[in-house]
Amino acid sequence: xxxxxxxxxxxxxxxxxxxxxxxxxxxxxxxxxxxxxxxxxxxxxxxxxxxxxxxxxxxxxxxxxxxxxxxxxxxxxxxxxxxxxxxxxxxxxxxxxxxxxxxxxxxxxxxxxxxxxxxxxxxxxxxxxxxxxxxxxxxxxxxxxxxxxxxxxxxxxxxxxxxxxxxxxxxxxxxxxxxxxxxxxxxxxxxxxxxxxxxxxxxxxxxxxxxxxxxxxxxxxxxxxxxxxxxxxx
Amino acid sequence: xxxxxxxxxxxxxxxxxxxxxxxxxxxxxxxxxxxxxxxxxxxxxxxxxxxxxxxxxxxxxxxxxxxxxxxxxxxxxxxxxxxxxxxxxxxxxxxxxxxxxxxxxxxxxxxxxxxxxxxxxxxxxxxxxxxxxxxxxxxxxxxxxxxxxxxxxxxxxxxxxxxxxxxxxxxxxxxxxxxxxxxxxxxxxxxxxxxxxxxxxxxxxxxxxxxxxxxxxxxxxxxxxxxxxxxxxx
DNA sequence: TGCATTCTATTTGTCGACAGGATACTTGAC
DNA sequence: GTCAAGTATCCTGTCGACAAATAGAATGCA
Numbered sequence: 421x422x423x424x425x426x427x428x429x430x431x432x433x434x435x436x437x438x439x440x441x442x443x444x445x446x447x448x449x450x451x452x453x454x455x456x457x458x459x460x461x462x463x464x465x466x467x468x469x470x471x472x473x474x475x476x477x478x479x480x481x482x483x484x485x486x487x488x489x490x491x492x493x494x495x496x497x498x499x500x501x502x503x504x505x506x507x508x509x510x511x512x513x514x515x516x517x518x519x520x521x522x523x524x525x526x527x528x529x530x531x532x533x534x535x536x537x538x539x540x541x542x543x544x545x546x547x548x549x550x551x552x553x554x555x556x557x558x559x560x561x562x563x564x565x566x567x568x569x570x571x572x573x574x575x576x577x578x579x580x581x582x583x584x585x586x587x588x589x590x591x592x593x594x595x596x597x598x599x600x601x602x603x604x605x606x607x608x609x610x611x612x613x614x615x616x617x618x619x620x621x622x623x624x625x626x627x628x629x630x631x632x633x634x635x636x637x638x639x640x641x642x643x644x645x646x647x648x649x650x651x652x653x654x
Numbered sequence: 655x656x657x658x659x660x661x662x663x664x665x666x667x668x669x670x671x672x673x674x675x676x677x678x679x680x681x682x683x684x685x686x687x688x689x690x691x692x693x694x695x696x697x698x699x700x701x702x703x704x705x706x707x708x709x710x711x712x713x714x715x716x717x718x719x720x721x722x723x724x725x726x727x728x729x730x731x732x733x734x735x736x737x738x739x740x741x742x743x744x745x746x747x748x749x750x751x752x753x754x755x756x757x758x759x760x761x762x763x764x765x766x767x768x769x770x771x772x773x774x775x776x777x778x779x780x781x782x783x784x785x786x787x788x789x790x791x792x793x794x795x796x797x798x799x800x801x802x803x804x805x806x807x808x809x810x811x812x813x814x815x816x817x818x819x820x821x822x823x824x825x826x827x828x829x830x831x832x833x834x835x836x837x838x839x840x841x842x843x844x845x846x847x848x849x850x851x852x853x854x855x856x857x858x859x860x861x862x863x864x865x866x867x868x869x870x871x872x873x874x875x876x877x878x879x880x881x882x883x884x885x886x887x888x
Numbered sequence: 889t890g891c892a893t894t895c896t897a898t899t900t901g902t903c904g905a906c907a908g909g910a911t912a913c914t915t916g917a918c
Numbered sequence: 919g920t921c922a923a924g925t926a927t928c929c930t931g932t933c934g935a936c937a938a939a940t941a942g943a944a945t946g947c948a
Contacts, residue, residue, distance in 0.1 A: 434901060434902085434938055435727040435900085435939090471902075471903090472903045474708075474902055474903070475901080475902070477931090478711070478712075481712055482715060485716055486719070493669040493931095494909050494929085495909090495910065496929070509807040513807060513809035520750065573747060575743060575747035576747060579809070579813050668932085669931065695899080705932075706931095706932055709932070711901090712931095728899085728900060728938080728939050729900075729940065729941085731900095891946105891947085891948085892945105892946090893946075895945085896941100896944085897942080897943090898939105898941080900937100900939080901938080901939095902938095903934105903935085904934100904935090904936105906931105907931090908930090908931080909929090910927105910928090911928080912927080913926075914926085915923085916923080917920105917923095918919105
């Protein structure tokens, strides 16, 4: 059956072709649906989205600009690998962004910002309670994105979002490891950060953000360094 | 005469089309050869570079990804405006990147890094002596880029380079204002930073970077706030 | 004369097709 | 049997063309 494309297609609008492909591929890469290192075939994508190669290529160029795919000249583009050897630079950068955005949020937020932040925090708490790993990742990102927005510095916000997205692949690995016993601390830490921001306590916001980042980094590092060898008597 | 394209053209290599256009447009935007807000016509560029619209569009997509052009759907793309109202966020971010990269360079550099850094510093000093504004901007960027490279954190390096490039448009305005009396302090500050990095003095590197950033920010703010009204007796 | 509407023209978004390279496979020689 | 050269096939980079959408001009109406 190959005629599925010819009938039920919802008639995409004119300028939306590349965006749909971009967002779809982006989600699949960050959710590890597309494995790091796997090649990407343009004609295959063109068939799948039932459109020409032109918008596909535009989406790939955008993804390459964000480092999510790597394109070798005259050869197939592939999903970027996770650079485990240089993870410490990633942790260093994202820790700094946690701190800076939270500090700036304490300084520059307006009241409506707090409502938005609290809303995302409620959704995050619900996701933790429901033990929904994917929802936890999404709502956690939204929570910190809202804090960064309240900080009112687009440069920090953009870098932070990029780092959070790149970390999404790590978090996906991480959360998969313990779907049952979920980190309740994160919810409490978020609450403390909200309180510090609301009181416009810059230094406390900074400290809490740093502790939060350290907590996450430590957990992921423990996960990566875990020893799964079984103690078998020989 | 329209046959200029058919004869003297240096026969571009296969994969290089979009890169040439990207780099050319990027330089022209950052040098203010293309005024902020001016529209960009694809067919015009296609004629100018004597190639199809496809590589032109790819270059524009990349530039849009870096925020150097803004593309309105179904309408012409235009050179991004300089956001003078939010300059303080730019200054805040670039100051932090000055500090972080210099501090990390003091921590992580190897001896060959210092040679490279000193080489760029020599070129910068020569440009200052020659009162060549464009060369000053270029060599100054290379100097700080080398420091960032020595810091070994690609996330910081990438953001810093983006900020330096975006600042290139400001610096272009700034340096144009006093081609004669050039800021000799910058050369001395660079030397002090090199010394602190070489001695692996993290805190001193940080302080010097911050002072250097403050110096530049102050100069640009003074330039932007200058009062050019003439005192005419009425 | 001013405003709304229709028509036109320019420009973008998308498409199908072709050619240049690169990889993989086949064939031949040592 | 192994290595090298030639060949075939696949995929990307580029091209010219068409269609949708918007902006501007022209026209009609109050």
